[in-house]
Amino acid sequence: MNAVGQPMPRTDGRLKVTGAARYSADVPLDGMAHAAIVHSTIANGRTVSIDTTSAEEAPGVVAVFTHHNMPRMNPTPEPWSHLHPHGQSYLPLLADAVHYAGQPIALVIAETLDQATYAGTLIKVEYEADQPVVFNRETAKEAVDPPPFLWPVASSVGDADEGIATAAVTIDQTYTTSDRHHNQMEPHVSTAVWDADETLTLYETTQHIFGARELVSIVLGIPPEKITIVSHFLGGGFGGKAYVWPHTLLAALAAKVVNRPVRLQLTRAQMYSMVGHQAATIQQVVLGAGEDGTLAGIRHDSISPTPVFDDYIEYAALAARSLWAAGTGIATNHKVVHVNRNTPTAMRSPHEALGHFALESAMDELAYATGVDPVALRLLNDTEIDPYSGRPFSTRAMRECLTKGAERFGWDERTPEPRSMRDGRYLIGQGMASAIYTHWRWPAKARVTVHQDGSALVETGTHELGTGTYTVMQQVAADALGVAPEKVTVRLGDTRLPASHPSIGSATMANAGASVMLAAKAARDRAIELALAGRDAPFAGAEPDDVLVADGRLVLARKSLEITYAELLARNGLSTVVGDGDYDPVEEALGPKAVFSFSAVFAEVRVDPDLGLVRLNRFVGAYDAGRIINPRTARSQAIGGIIWGVGQALLEQSETDPETARFANRNYSGYLVPTNADIPELDVLFAGGFDEEASPLGAKGLGELTAVSVAPAIANAVHHATGKRVRDLPITVEKIL
Numbered sequence: 181m182n183a184v185g186q187p188m189p190r191t192d193g194r195l196k197v198t199g200a201a202r203y204s205a206d207v208p209l210d211g212m213a214h215a216a217i218v219h220s221t222i223a224n225g226r227t228v229s230i231d232t233t234s235a236e237e238a239p240g241v242v243a244v245f246t247h248h249n250m251p252r253m254n255p256t257p258e259p260w261s262h263l264h265p266h267g268q269s270y271l272p273l274l275a276d277a278v279h280y281a282g283q284p285i286a287l288v289i290a291e292t293l294d295q296a297t298y299a300g301t302l303i304k305v306e307y308e309a310d311q312p313v314v315f316n317r318e319t320a321k322e323a324v325d326p327p328p329f330l331w332p333v334a335s336s337v338g339d340a341d342e343g344i345a346t347a348a349v350t351i352d353q354t355y356t357t358s359d360r361h362h363n364q365m366e367p368h369v370s371t372a373v374w375d376a377d378e379t380l381t382l383y384e385t386t387q388h389i390f391g392a393r394e395l396v397s398i399v400l401g402i403p404p405e406k407i408t409i410v411s412h413f414l415g416g417g418f419g420g421k422a423y424v425w426p427h428t429l430l431a432a433l434a435a436k437v438v439n440r441p442v443r444l445q446l447t448r449a450q451m452y453s454m455v456g457h458q459a460a461t462i463q464q465v466v467l468g469a470g471e472d473g474t475l476a477g478i479r480h481d482s483i484s485p486t487p488v489f490d491d492y493i494e495y496a497a498l499a500a501r502s503l504w505a506a507g508t509g510i511a512t513n514h515k516v517v518h519v520n521r522n523t524p525t526a527m528r529s530p531h532e533a534l535g536h537f538a539l540e541s542a543m544d545e546l547a548y549a550t551g552v553d554p555v556a557l558r559l560l561n562d563t564e565i566d567p568y569s570g571r572p573f574s575t576r577a578m579r580e581c582l583t584k585g586a587e588r589f590g591w592d593e594r595t596p597e598p599r600s601m602r603d604g605r606y607l608i609g610q611g612m613a614s615a616i617y618t619h620w621r622w623p624a625k626a627r628v629t630v631h632q633d634g635s636a637l638v639e640t641g642t643h644e645l646g647t648g649t650y651t652v653m654q655q656v657a658a659d660a661l662g663v664a665p666e667k668v669t670v671r672l673g674d675t676r677l678p679a680s681h682p683s684i685g686s687a688t689m690a691n692a693g694a695s696v697m698l699a700a701k702a703a704r705d706r707a708i709e710l711a712l713a714g715r716d717a718p719f720a721g722a723e724p725d726d727v728l729v730a731d732g733r734l735v736l737a738r739k740s741l742e743i744t745y746a747e748l749l750a751r752n753g754l755s756t757v758v759g760d761g762d763y764d765p766v767e768e769a770l771g772p773k774a775v776f777s778f779s780a781v782f783a784e785v786r787v788d789p790d791l792g793l794v795r796l797n798r799f800v801g802a803y804d805a806g807r808i809i810n811p812r813t814a815r816s817q818a819i820g821g822i823i824w825g826v827g828q829a830l831l832e833q834s835e836t837d838p839e840t841a842r843f844a845n846r847n848y849s850g851y852l853v854p855t856n857a858d859i860p861e862l863d864v865l866f867a868g869g870f871d872e873e874a875s876p877l878g879a880k881g882l883g884e885l886t887a888v889s890v891a892p893a894i895a896n897a898v899h900h901a902t903g904k905r906v907r908d909l910p911i912t913v914e915k916i917l
C-alpha cells in the first residue's frame with residue numbers, strides 16, 4: 181500500500197491546462213445544429229398567442245418549437261428519487277401556462293447559435309398575466325407542511341420545549357439566508373445525437389449519468405438500453421448538475437424531429453432560471469441551557485420557498501438533529517411557501533450549510549450569554565451518541581477537530597470581549613463554528629482489467645467533477661493490484677461502463693472508490709488463482725494468503741518466488757484478467773452506527789469601522805472525513821469549500837424583483853463571488869482516521885463538509901470584531917454600519 185495516502189498530482193491535470201480535456205460542449209459533430217431558448221417575461225399567467233412567422237423565415241433557421249408543435253412527453257415520475265431524478269417536475273412547451281419568469285416558451289433550431297438566438301428575438305408573444313407570488317417575510321406567513329422527499333420533515337426526541345422552558349439561559353433568534361445560484365465555470369449544455377437504429381446519445385453536463393438515462397427514458401418513452409449518456413469532464417457541478425433539467429429533454433426531442441445533432445448550451449443568464457438554485461430560508465433557533473452552557477433543549481424551525489408545482493425542501497434544521505447533545509430534547513420542523521419560480525436544487529452544501537449558519541450563530545450567542553468560551557461550549561455539549569437515532573457514531577473526531585484546530589489557529593490568545601482586538605484602525609474579530617455532514621452509502625460497480633503488458637484499466641460509471649476522481653481511483657486500484665499508479669488508466673463518465681451512483685453528497689470516494697477497490701482485488705485474486713493452480717503454476721501448493729503483490733509482481737515470500745502479471749498471463753495464454761466490483765452497502769440509516777463527517781473551523785476577520793468592509797484575514801479548517809486517500813486533492817477540496825463558504829458569508833445573494841419575480845442579477849457583474857483578492861492563505865488539517873462503517877476504504881464525505889460552518893464562523897468573528905450580531909446573510913456593508 182504505497183499510493184493511497186500520497187499527495188499525488190492529478191493525472192488529468194495536463195489535459196486540463198493544455199485544453200486537451202474535452203468537456204460536453206467541446207465534442208465535435210458533423211452536421212450539428214444549434215438551439216436557443218426563448219423565455220417568458222412574466223412569472224404567472226399564460227401565453228395568449230405566440231407568432232413565430234418571422235423567426236421561421238429568418239436566415240439559417242431549421243425549426244421553431246412552441247407548445248403548439250413540441251412532441252409530447254410523459255410526466256416525470258412520482259415520488260422523486262435519486263434513481264430517476266428530475267430537476268423540476270413541470271415540463272415546458274407542453275401547455276400555455278407560465279409558472280415562473282424565464283420559463284421556456286419557444287425553442288429555435290438553426291445552423292448557428294447566433295442565427296438561433298437572433299431568430300428567437302423575432303417571436304411575438306402576448307400574455308395574460310397574474311400577480312406573481314414572491315418569497316419574503318410576509319408570504320412566509322402562508323407556509324405549509326410539505327411531503328417529505330429525503331428525510332422526515334419534522335423530528336422530536338425527548339421534550340425540547342420543556343428543556344427550553346426550564347432553562348436558566350435561553351437564546352431565541354431568527355436567522356435568514358439569501359437565494360443563491362451555483363455559477364459553475366462551465367454552463368449547462370446538452371448535445372443530442374440520434375443514430376439510424378433509434379439510439380440516442382447525449383453529451384451532457386451531469387453529475388448522474390445513469391439517473392439522467394433513466395429520467396430521459398421515462399419522459400421520452402425510450403428503453404434505457406437505447407440511450408447513452410457521456411460526461412467525461414465537468415467544469416463544476418456543486419449539485420446544480422445532479423439532476424435532469426428541461427433543456428436536456430428539449431434538445432433530445434428537437435434532434436429527433438430535425439434528424440440531426442442538436443446542441444443546446446445555456447447562457448450565463450439562463451442558468452439563473454433554468455437549472456435550479458439554493459432557496460432562501462427563514463430559520464428560528466431556540467436554545468435552552470444551564471448557566472454553565474450545558475444544552476437542555478433545542479428547537480430549530482425553517483421556512484423556504486418552493487415552486488407552485490413542486491415541494492422541494494431545504495432541510496435547514498437537519499443540522500440540529502445530530503450536532504450537539506441536548507439533555508431534555510431536540511425538535512425540528514420545515515415548512516415551504518409555494519411561489520412563482522423554478523424548482524430549487526442541491527447546492528454546495530445543501531441543507532447543512534444553511535442550517536449551520538443559524539444553529540452555530542445561536543451557539544455563539546449562547547457562549548456570550550453564559551460567559552463560556554465558544555470552543556469550551558462545544559466540547560461541553562459534544563456527544564458520542566447520535567441524539568436523533570440513538571445510535572453510537574461510527575467515528576466522531578469532533579473533539580480532535582476542536583482542540584487541534586484551536587491550537588493551530590492560536591485561539592487561546594483571543595480576548596473574548598467584542599471590539600477588544602485591533603490592528604491600527606481596523607477591528608479584528610475571531611470566530612469559530614463546528615459542523616456535521618451526512619454520509620451517504622450508495623451502491624456502485626466497477627470493472628478492472630489487467631492486460632498482458634502488466635498495465636491495468638479501471639472502468640466505472642462515476643464522474644470527474646474537477647475533484648480529482650481520475651487520480652484517486654488510479655491510486656486505489658494501483659494499491660489493490662500492487663502496481664505503480666502510472667500503470668493504471670481510468671475511464672469514467674459513460675453509461676456503457678459499470679453502473680455507479682450519482683456524484684453528489686460527497687459520496688464518490690467512499691462508494692465508487694469502494695467498488696474500484698473490490699474490482700481490483702477481484703482481478704488480483706484471479707491472478708493469484710492462476711499462480712496457484714494455472715498452467716505451470718509457480719506457486720502450486722501455497723495458500724492464497726501467502727501471496728503478496730507489489731511492483732507489478734506476485735510474490736511468494738517464504739519460497740523467494742515471484743512472477744510478474746505479464747509473465748503470468750503469457751504463461752496461461754491470456755490477454756487479460758478481469759475483476760468485477762459490486763459494492764452494495766446497507767443504507768446508512770439502517771446500520772448499527774450513525775455515520776457522519778465532522779469539522780471545526782476558525783476565522784479571523786478585519787473590519788473597517790468607517791466603511792463597514794469585512795475582509796477574511798486568516799482561516800483554519802480541521803476536518804474528520806475518515807481516511808484521506810490523497811492529501812493534495814483533499815486539501816484542494818477543502819480550499820474550494822472554504823472559498824464557497826466565504827461567498828455565502830460575505831457576497832452571494834440572488835436578488836428578486838418583487839414586481840416581476842425575476843432574478844435581477846444574472847451575471848458575474850451583478851452576482852458577486854469570491855476572487856483571489858478576497859481569499860487569504862487557508863490552513864487545512866485532517867483529524868480522525870479509518871471509518872470501517874463508512875466504507876471499505878475507510879473514507880467519509882469531505883467536499884461539501886468543507887463549505888459547512890464557514891459562514892457562521894465568519895459571522896461570529898464579525899460580532900467579535902464589531903459587537904454587532906448579523907443574522908441575515910450575506911454580511912454586507914449596510915449591515916455593519
